[in-house]
Amino acid sequence: MSESSIGPGEFYQVVGVGPHSKPWPTDNHFDPQLLEHGDRRNVLDKYRYWKIESIVADLNTKRHELQIAIENWQHDLNIGSIVRTANAFNVAAVHIVGKRDWNKRGAMVTDRYLTVHHHATVDEFKAWCDKENLPIIGIDNLEVSKQLESADLPKRCVMLFGQEGSGMSDEAVAVCSVVLAISQYGSTRSMNASAAGAIAMYAWAMQHLNPINHPKN
Structure with missing residues (x-):
C-alpha cells in the first residue's frame, strides 16, 4: 500500500495546516502562535488555530451525557485508546479508577x-456515581x-x-x-479492550444521538 493511498491518520503523519495568511483573524479563540507557525494538531477543521481552552469551552457546550470509566491497575496501553474514542464521542467525563498515572500514549493528547x-478505589468511584445518580454499566x-445489542x-x-x-x-x-457483552462470532473469547470501548460507545450513540444526520464537522 502506497503512502498516497493511506492518507493522514494513525499510520501516516497528519499534515494539518501551515501558517495562516495575513491579516490574521482577531477573535479571542485564535492562538497567535498557531496562526504564525501553523497548526499540526489532530483536530476538526473548525478548530484549526484555536487555543486549547477555547476548544474545550466550545466542546463543553455540547457534551453528551455518557461518561466513561476505566480500571487502571497495570498501566494498560489500551486506556489511552479508550480515552481517544471518548473524545471522539465528546463524553461528559472520563474516570480513571485505580492508579493515578495512566498510559497516555494511545490518547494522542x-x-x-x-x-x-481519578478515583483511587472502586468504592470511591461508586460513591461518586451514587452522588451523581449515575448508573454504572459494565x-x-x-x-x-x-447482550449489548439488545x-x-x-x-x-x-x-x-x-x-x-x-x-x-x-x-x-x-x-x-x-x-x-458484545456478541462475537469467531474463535477468540474476547476482543481488544479499546475495540470493545469503541463498539460500546457507538452502541450508546446509536440509541441516543442521531449519527446518520450528524455533520462531519
Missing part, C-alpha cells in the same frame, strides 16, 4: 479536551453479562471497562447495575 477524574464478556442503554450513565486480558475486577463487577 486528546485527554486535554476532556474532564478526567462492559465485559462474563457469565453474568447480558440492551436499552440509559442516556445518563457511566460505562466501565476493565483491563486488557484480566477484564473487570470482581469489585468492579459488583458495583455495576448491569454488565453487557
Whole structure:
C-alpha cells in the first residue's frame, strides 16, 4: 500500500495546516502562535488555530451525557485508546479508577479536551456515581453479562471497562447495575479492550444521538 493511498491518520503523519495568511483573524479563540507557525494538531477543521481552552469551552457546550470509566491497575496501553474514542464521542467525563498515572500514549493528547477524574478505589468511584445518580454499566464478556445489542442503554450513565486480558475486577463487577457483552462470532473469547470501548460507545450513540444526520464537522 502506497503512502498516497493511506492518507493522514494513525499510520501516516497528519499534515494539518501551515501558517495562516495575513491579516490574521482577531477573535479571542485564535492562538497567535498557531496562526504564525501553523497548526499540526489532530483536530476538526473548525478548530484549526484555536487555543486549547477555547476548544474545550466550545466542546463543553455540547457534551453528551455518557461518561466513561476505566480500571487502571497495570498501566494498560489500551486506556489511552479508550480515552481517544471518548473524545471522539465528546463524553461528559472520563474516570480513571485505580492508579493515578495512566498510559497516555494511545490518547494522542486528546485527554486535554476532556474532564478526567481519578478515583483511587472502586468504592470511591461508586460513591461518586451514587452522588451523581449515575448508573454504572459494565462492559465485559462474563457469565453474568447480558447482550449489548439488545440492551436499552440509559442516556445518563457511566460505562466501565476493565483491563486488557484480566477484564473487570470482581469489585468492579459488583458495583455495576448491569454488565453487557458484545456478541462475537469467531474463535477468540474476547476482543481488544479499546475495540470493545469503541463498539460500546457507538452502541450508546446509536440509541441516543442521531449519527446518520450528524455533520462531519
